[in-house]
Amino acid sequence: MPPTREQLDAARQEVAALDAERTALVEERRRLQRVLGEQAGKSVMSLAKVEKTNGTPSFVAGVRLLQRVHRRAANPAHGIDGAGAIFADPARTEEFVRSHGVPATVAPAAGPGTGALVVIHAFHGVVGLVELRQGDRVRHLDPAGEDPGDIRPAATYDPEFPAPASLSTLCSWSVTLSSHISRPYVQLIWVEAHDGPVLVAVDVDPERIPVLQPEWDLRLGSLFDSAHARMLLQPYRAGALANRVPGGTFRPEETR
Numbered sequence: 292m293p294p295t296r297e298q299l300d301a302a303r304q305e306v307a308a309l310d311a312e313r314t315a316l317v318e319e320r321r322r323l324q325r326v327l328g329e330q331a332g333k334s335v336m337s338l339a340k341v342e343k344t345n346g347t348p349s350f351v352a353g354v355r356l357l358q359r360v361h362r363r364a365a366n367p368a369h370g371i372d373g374a375g376a377i378f379a380d381p382a383r384t385e386e387f388v389r390s391h392g393v394p395a396t397v398a399p400a401a402g403p404g405t406g407a408l409v410v411i412h413a414f415h416g417v418v419g420l421v422e423l424r425q426g427d428r429v430r431h432l433d434p435a436g437e438d439p440g441d442i443r444p445a446a447t448y449d450p451e452f453p454a455p456a457s458l459s460t461l462c463s464w465s466v467t468l469s470s471h472i473s474r475p476y477v478q479l480i481w482v483e484a485h486d487g488p489v490l491v492a493v494d495v496d497p498e499r500i501p502v503l504q505p506e507w508d509l510r511l512g513s514l515f516d517s518a519h520a521r522m523l524l525q526p527y528r529a530g531a532l533a534n535r536v537p538g539g540t541f542r543p544e545e546t547r
Contacts, residue, residue: 347509347512348509348512348513348515348516349508349509349512350500350503350507350508350509350510350511350512350514350515351500351502351508351512352512353475353476353512353515353516353519354476354497354500354515355500357474357475357476357519358496361375361496368496370474370495370496372473372474374472374473374474374495375495375496378492378493378494378495381397381398381399384397384490384493385397387468387471387493388468388490391467391468391471392467393464393467393468393490395464395481395487395488395489395490396484396486396487396488396489396490397489397490398489398490398491399491399492407423407424407425407452407455407482407483408422408423408424408425408480408481408482408491409421409422409423409424409455409458409461409480409481409482409483410422410423410424410478410479410480410481411461411462411465411469411478411479411480411481412476412478412501412511413465413466413468413469413476413477413478413479414469414475414476414511414514414515414517414518415469415470415472415474415475415476415518415519415521415522416466416469416470416518416521417434417466417469417514417517417518418434418462418465418466419434419510419511419514420432420433420434420501420507420511421433421434421436421454421458421462422501423452423454423455425452427446427447428447428449428452429443429446429447429448429449429452430448430449430450430452430454431443432454432458434462436454436458436459438450439507442503442504442506442507443501443502443503443504444502444504445502446501455481455483455488456483457483457487457488460488461479461481461488464479464488464490465479468493472493472495473522474495474522475515475518475519475521475522476515476518477493477494477495477497478492478493478494478497478499479492479493479494480492480493480494
């Protein structure tokens, strides 16, 4: 049945309201760029520096912002810390896994098994979300193994997607591995083969970042910010961050 005139009018009004909201947000962002630019001695602050200055944690914004930092490296795929080079090499990945006492098989191509991927979204030693994925079917679990429901609007949610029997083990191994990786957020991708769990990939620069409902974007954004702070604690204590000018502030050119 085609939509009624009333439904079409309501849809047009909703689109117009969203357009007006977007316009207002763009104007507010531009205002912030001018205000922050004046504070830094510039006419306007760059867009990238405004995205994370509203004080509200955001999973997607935080991950994308740090990705842009690492992609300024001489080899963007490797990143500033070189982690991308390690985990692009299966032999070096297996060496890393073994060095931290994780007995999992490492194989870039998933072996025979269920075919379903288990993606652990880990934040430097903390599991924030478990994603079960096969084809266009997706289900999410929180760190306790509970299903939070359909929290990812753009994905096909399947509440009957079975959780792997080894889920607690995969989470434990992911905690161990992610705590020794120099990124605040990584995706550890597993599959259950007939002879046990297989680590398919450690993705330190994932293209596929789940866009979740605002509550979960805030929740994982808080985990991202906390993980980033924990990563900086050791170099801070060692004095590696003590490159400030007198007065304790950074010069604007140092933050580009």
